[in-house]
Amino acid sequence: xxxxxxxxxxxxxxxxxxxxxxxxxxxxxxxxxxxxxxxxxxxxxxxxxxxxxxxxxxxxxxxxxxxxxxxxxxxxxxxxxxxxxxxxxxxxxxxxxxxxxxxxxxxxxxxxxxxxxxxxxxxxxxxxxxxxxxxxxxxxxxxxxxxxxxxxxxxxxxxxxxxxxxxxxxxxxxxxxxxxxxxxxxxxxxxxxxxxxxxxxxxxxxxxxxxxxxxxxxxxxxxxxxxxxxxxxxxxxxxxxxxxxxxxxxxxxxxxxxxxxxxxxxxxxxxxxxxxxxxxxxxxxxxxxxxxxxxxxxxxxxxxxxxxxxxxxxxxxxxxxxxxxxxxxxxxxxxxxxxxxxxxxxxxxxxxxxxxxxxxxxxxxxxxxxxxxxxxxxxxxxxxxxxxxxxxxxxxxxxxxxxxxxxxxxxxxxxx
Numbered sequence: 001x002x003x004x005x006x007x008x009x010x011x012x013x014x015x016x017x018x019x020x021x022x023x024x025x026x027x028x029x030x031x032x033x034x035x036x037x038x039x040x041x042x043x044x045x046x047x048x049x050x051x052x053x054x055x056x057x058x059x060x061x062x063x064x065x066x067x068x069x070x071x072x073x074x075x076x077x078x079x080x081x082x083x084x085x086x087x088x089x090x091x092x093x094x095x096x097x098x099x100x101x102x103x104x105x106x107x108x109x110x111x112x113x114x115x116x117x118x119x120x121x122x123x124x125x126x127x128x129x130x131x132x133x134x135x136x137x138x139x140x141x142x143x144x145x146x147x148x149x150x151x152x153x154x155x156x157x158x159x160x161x162x163x164x165x166x167x168x169x170x171x172x173x174x175x176x177x178x179x180x181x182x183x184x185x186x187x188x189x190x191x192x193x194x195x196x197x198x199x200x201x202x203x204x205x206x207x208x209x210x211x212x213x214x215x216x217x218x219x220x221x222x223x224x225x226x227x228x229x230x231x232x233x234x235x236x237x238x239x240x241x242x243x244x245x246x247x248x249x250x251x252x253x254x255x256x257x258x259x260x261x262x263x264x265x266x267x268x269x270x271x272x273x274x275x276x277x278x279x280x281x282x283x284x285x286x287x288x289x290x291x292x293x294x295x296x297x298x299x300x301x302x303x304x305x306x307x308x309x310x311x312x313x314x315x316x317x318x319x320x321x322x323x324x325x326x327x328x329x330x331x332x333x334x335x336x337x338x339x340x341x342x343x344x345x346x347x348x349x350x351x352x353x354x355x356x357x358x359x360x361x362x363x364x365x366x367x368x369x370x371x372x373x374x375x376x377x378x379x380x381x382x383x384x385x386x387x388x389x390x391x392x393x394x395x396x397x398x399x400x401x402x403x404x405x406x407x408x409x410x411x412x413x414x415x416x
């Protein structure tokens with residue numbers, strides 16, 4: 001993805017704005033913010049069959065959310081980058097250029113994708129087998145972070161190519177942990193690890209889009225569920241992490257404890273103990289109920305299209321990149337699905353050269369939009385629907401009562 005530069009004429013305009021706003025510092029700081037108002041290129045998948053590690057990382061747009069060393073640009077432009085755009089809003093970098101009411105509204109809604117790990121040290125934090133499997137079927141690792149890896153259109157070969165690019169090679173050795181699990185359990189309690197981490201007891205069923213838990217302390221939100229330690233990290237990786245996490249990931253909020261080598265081994269032994277198996281029963285499918293009142297588009301827009309879906313399914317009238325759900329992205333071809341307006345909703349998805357319209361029902365009669373919202377509930381704990389991509393992509397599911405609202409609106413004929 002080539003970086004986008006301002007034209008000389010645009011830069012001159014910026015210089016005038018900056019001069020009145022207080023000098024060259026604002027030009028340096030806010031050129032990318034001002035570029036948000038300029039037309040951009042369509043940011044869509046590059047290779048339908050990526051043949052090299054670099055092509056795979058570019059094709060699946062890893063730098064939309066992460067800093068990816070070795071990629072140019074290492075982080076996508078502000079207009080296409082979920083995380084840096086949220087950070088710019090939260091730190092006041094957009095205050096000079098947008099209305100105060102807009103900034104306030106955005107800040108009220110920004111909960112997810114405010115920070116993501118640099119992928120440069122990923123090879124020291126995860127095993128290759130875990131990464132390649134997880135890329136193909138992401139599930140929740142950090143329950144209170146809310147956002148997960150998007151479910152991309154990726155197969156085993158492409159996942160291996162991404163692992164190659166990120167130099168993730170380590171697997172489990174045959175060596176067993178040699179510590180005292182009970183001593184490790186005592187250390188876990190002594191250092192209050194459970195104040196940040198879950199260990200197989202995360203309340204996934206209660207975490208829905210807008211849940212207040214997602215606004216808790218940053219360290220607790222970013223802490224992974226430790227039930228995944230054994231499958232996610234090798235013993236060597238776990239030892240190194242417990243010894244000095246900041247050497248591996250400088251911006252981690254994990255404290256560096258003065259553990260002795262024996263304490264590291266004890267804690268690693270405890271963390272790698274198998275947890276009781278929970279039967280993997282399929283989540284019962286929710287059947288939306290029809291509300292006994294009339295639902296109109298403005299109410300649906302407040303819950304869905306003008307707030308949540310807009311980010312990936314932007315207004316088709318906007319030039320350039322319109323979001324991965326519209327122009328294409330994360331391995332998917334563009335579906336021209338514009339959910340930012342009622343007209344876009346009514347037009348529906350584009351397939352085989354024509355728009356399918358609303359409701360575009362599946363074989364069982366469920367509108368595809370409703371089926372996608374329902375499928376996201378199962379994806380949170382790894383249950384994927386083979387024919388339906390859960391929405392919102394990579395974010396907590398929409399609450400069932402809001403799905404009732406959207407389903408009712410569709411069944412009522414999508415009134416204005």
